[in-house]
Amino acid sequence: MHRDLRIRDLRSKGSAATPALLALLITIMVVATVYVFAANLYPAPTAITAIGEMIDRQYDMTLWVTGIVFILSQLGLAYAIFRFRDRGQKAAFTRGNNTLEVIWTSATIILFVGLGLLGRKAWGETRFTPAEPNAIQVEVTTNQFAFNFRYAGPDGKFGRIDTKQISASSGNPLGLDSNDPAGKDDIVVPTLTVPVNRQVELVLHSQDVIHNFYVRELRLQQDAVPGLAIPIHFTATKIGQYEVVCTQLCGLGHYHMRSLLNVVSDEDYAAFLKASAQ
Ligand SMILES: [Cu+2]
Incomplete structure (x- = not known):
């Protein structure tokens, strides 16, 4: 009993500085990435076809969806790195969470298949619709x-x-x-x-x-x-x-x-x- 206590006292408590720095770096990276897109630093030239405009709308929609997922997942990562840092606590074993696995796998399928279905018209108009006879x-x-x-x-x-x-x-x-x-x-x-x-x-x-x-x-x-x-x-x-x-x-x-x-x-x-x- 006496010996156990001594060992616990000697165990490192870990430092808050390293995880805080990593979480801060990830947050800065998220802000910088969002800025590059939000400020539209490298705008594409204006589309000159109706299908081009359709493709631009699809691109914007994809960027919004993936952008939101990117921001949430990276900020979540930064939070987890800091929140669950080494405080000298005993590591807990986990087998994961099936409910969460099902939720985010289904959400990913719905998002990607949904974006694919929405984009099929812009794609099909040039690839699968033959040109007019008088073209x-x-x-x-x-x-x-x-x-x-x-x-x-x-x-x-x-x-x-x-x-x-x-x-x-x-x-x-x-x-x-x-x-x-x-x-x-x-x-x-x-x-x-x-x-x-x-x-x-x-x-x-x-x-x-x-x-x-x-x-x-x-x-x-x-x-x-x-x-x-x-x-x-x-x-x-x-x-x-x-x-x-x-x-x-x-x-x-x-x-x-x-x-x-x-x-x-x-x-x-x-x-x-x-x-x-x-
Ligand atoms: Cu060539």
Whole structure:
């Protein structure tokens, strides 16, 4: 009995300083993270499609939900670190709490499945809904390290491609078959020009490795894969010039694989087609 008491007295009571410091650091990290998002330090460029706005709303909703969970869980962690610090007490064994396990597992499932269901429209509109029949067709061909955009020209028909005739140095980067009259009026340009408020369907190709077509303002990003013709569509609602970038690390020149999207008025689009057809 006498010996036990002595041992208890000698046992370390622990220090409040270390857990207090860790709890404070976690709280500062939470405040700093919330500030970065709340102050909107790095705002995304304004979306120029209706689907882009839908995606932004979905993104905001996801950020709110995950933000609240992040704040509560991190502050809870800070509280637990300080509250249950070593005070020299005997450690208690616990097998956990099944009710709590069920509650937070179910809550996580409901949140993630719920967000997925809410976001399905924005996703499905570009991926599973085919383009309107009267959408403007543009073929996008990527290679190391450039984009080429092909319009069907006045006849409305894309000419045949003969891969043996691909020769960027002689002005035929896509390999338009010189024997196919439908290809004679095809327009091949390094930048994409589209009219405002008209649906545009792009069909993505790659001549070598996997590239990507990404325009931030369209909130549209799609890989171009060799051997595949991948359709995507969009309707830009704001005239302007936007950057097209490749977001796949496609080789040494990847960093300068970029082009431009010009969203123009109907008149300017007609003028562009006319000027390019010559
Ligand atoms: Cu690329």
